[in-house]
């Protein structure tokens with residue numbers, strides 16, 4: 532009850548604030564922030580071309596999301612649009628370009644949350660749905676459930692008309708090489724590539740891609756958080772998880788409150804990237820929103836949770852959108868691929884931790 536009263540009061544404050552801001556501004560404010568993963572990303576580890584390729588990819592995703600918001604569209608649609616661009620981009624560990632399991636499969640996780648009504652959807656272990664973020668959204672909007680996994684989740688996605696692809700669609704050579712290197716180092720057996728992938732028994736698919744250096748300690752998950760012109764907040768995250776994962780391992784991304792959370796009552800939307808096991812245990816995304824809802828400044832709230840995950844042993848980063856559209860980035864790594872734009876602020880793209 533107390534919680535409800537507090538939430539209702541905060542919601543009133545937010546809508547009052549938004550109304551007065553709207554009265555002053557000709558156009559209501561919208562804002563979008565995205566990430567493409569955190570990790571050991573240093574200037575010395577990227578050539579100028581590779582640095583430029585990541586920045587251009589982030590800009591493309593930002594453009595897709597901001598086009599939605601600039602037309603008065605929903606935060607949820609902007610989040611999905613930005614993430615789908617990154618899911619199709621082999622540079623990122625989501626959709627095409629995802630990391631492989633020890634069995635040589637791509638098993639994809641995603642989640643989305645609508646801050647204005649606390650609806651949420653998530654999927655884990657997808658293998659044939661081209662856009663896992665769209666599947667997560669369909670779970671939220673077209674099923675009575677919050678989380679679906681494995682073959683059932685793909686079957687549900689197909690049943691609502693989402694594009695299905697051969698598992699080899701997600702194959703990239705550099706992720707395959709990363710898997711083989713990792714398994715070899717651990718003395719584990721190496722699998723055959725998926726059917727249809729280059730070098731597999733049924734070859735045929737060629738994936739054109741730039742080949743940045745493979746730093747095993749980059750996470751590469753993608754995410755987006757948005758505030759739309761109607762004051763709605765939303766968050767989404769999509770990932771292939773961790774290289775060489777086994778036994779149906781699922782990380783923080785599809786766990787609502789760990790890697791993904793949004794609440795208009797708290798004035799907060801969060802997408803995380805990092806060591807999922809620790810982000811689950813620290814309930815990173817929900818706790819950031821709870822702190823912001825209790826009047827902790829958003830940058831302090833984000834940093835406190837990143838520090839908490841680090842104290843447990845997990846590194847990574849978060850992007851946070853606030854009720855006023857101020858994006859916050861926090862990380863315990865040397866870099867995080869990230870970008871932001873708002874109706875009244877030009878686009879900024881950054882990679883290294885010390886970039887503003």
Ligand code: ASP
Nearest residue numbers: 750752772782804805807
């Ligand atoms: N958090 C993701 C997971 O643990 C990994 C990542 O951020 O890249 O599955």
